[in-house]
Amino acid sequence: MDQSPATDGGDGMEHMPLDAVVLAVVAGLFAVVCGVNDGGALLATGLKLPTVRPLTGILVLVAMVALVPLGTHQVALTFVTRLASFEEPGGKVAMTVAVVAAVTVVATLGAKGRPTSLTLAVVGGVTGAGLGYGLPASPGWTVLVLAFGLAAPFAGGLLGWVAIRLLVATTTARGLWRWHWAGFLLQTFAYAANDAQKMLAVFMIAIGFTGAPVAYTSLVAVLFALGTLYGLPKAGRTLSREIIASRPAHGVAAELAAGTAVIGCAAVGMPVSMTQAIAGGLIGAGVAQGGGRVRWYTTGKIVSAWLMTLPASGLLGWGLALLVKGELT
Template sequence: METLFLLAVATVVIVLIFDYTNGFHDAANIVATVIASRAMTPAQAVIIVGVFEFLGPLLGGTAVANTIGKFITLDGVAPVLALSVLLCGLIGAIVWNLATWYFGIPSSSSHALVGGLIGAVVVAVGADHVAWGFAELAQGRLTGITKVLAALVLSPLIGFWVGFIIHRLMSALLRAASPAANARLRGAQFVTAAGLAFSHGANDAQKSMGILTLVLLLGGFIPSFEVPFWVMLACASAITLGILSGGWRIVRTLGFAIYRVRPIHALGSQLTSAGVILAASIGGAPVSTTHVVATSIMGIGASERPRAVRWAKAKDIATTWIITIPGAALVAIQAYALVNLFIGARA
């Protein structure tokens, strides 16, 4: 019992560390276009984004948490082993997040979490404990991994085309506008950046809420999968602290390296990203803020000057996205091998 309690505490701490690194890693995704278009100073951006990031997990519901907490099935697995699996999956995601942050690569925390958990579950207890959702897909229903992967794959495509269309509409509406309109576009970004921060908190913090609730359930600390309020508060606090710490290395990539962002582009990207992510949160679909923001910028650039989009940089980013799930899975597998040596989790 003592081992179970200590392992549960350690796993809760690691969940919150992941939540922190998620915010730290994704801070640049939220503020990149605001800063690149000179709508806000970094200090202004951090304050506004921090406030609305905190509100997102508290007011955004728990639909995404339910999806994330149920795509792996550890019922019937010994509690110590089950918590070890979660611990190692989270370690895989954290290590991948920090590595991609260090190199300034806008990778996806969501992909890293999915990859880490799948890797740890498969190596520790077998692929049968992953809710793949293939049978349900044949019946026209999206559940389990198929729902998660569908959201992660489709959301960037939706972000691209929504960004493309929004920019065309905005360009048509502002065709006769004077240069002074840029000031109003910058002012509007105070609202759209707040909306993007809220939607990010509502989607990304819920991933940690789902895993933390699963830890409590598997450890026998709660009777059913219902997210306690203190879990919402803890995850909201952790991701907000991460946002305030800021992984600013990625601002240059999203704000300048894909397409040169001006106020009209920034506003369009924020509108697109906030709308797509908020809609996904309502539908319980975990998406990647990194993906949606980056592809919205690509879509906006493609609608205006396709040749000015730095597609080579976009290709580099896409390659990183593709290798994130297997990369995080491999780290999680190695972590499980080490943890299993120390605590003898396998039963």
């Protein structure tokens, strides 16, 4: 791929091939959906503390999504080149199918009261669509990404268990706000370095660039912010109230735990779900102070949705790719 947006001898979308135009539009809509699904979850853990106001939190999150990929975008490259080769002919069509499959699965499970990971759905959709369209795929990378994805909530849970004990032992209620700011900044940085880059990856394939031009990272951030504003109330309620009967310290512990776990995965280019890591952190913090705080029925519903997400999106992506390829050839 070229470093600059690919056009057919001119500037603007009117000179792009139809498959690229369609994928660019899908990429924009996908960024909004990511904001609805992910943005509220990132702010939810701190809603019981007045330290980071929702508007301030959204502005910080948007700035991170726009700026962090300028320094590192290894996770975006994993989506673009390591799970399947979308530089091949038909790659843009296959990625469009992958995004549609992922969003369909997440929306279907969400409508049934089973919120799930959009990142996990994208991994499944990308793998399935790539195989269905006949693109070169890497089973080894797929298995490795899946292993990291499954491990992330457990790592978040363990770190949350440790973090809540340290906070209780060393921090007063008045001093908790400093840890909340530290945890929030760590968490938003981690999201921008990992989970958020699935949005950039779709634009990379649609437009045809390998770096992270600030114009596109900024566009992703603005579209993401629009979705976050819409999705904050519902997503915030799900994580901050339904998983555990949480107190402010639980949210701070989950932020610190999730941020640490996800940054570790980003360092090796492994896409993982921040919402899964946050949920794991909340559960770990709740268990550390007595398992009765955890609402295990709701937790079970969420975990079962996680387990269904990747195979469902993979199968749907594979089937849709076969169908579309048959229609186009």
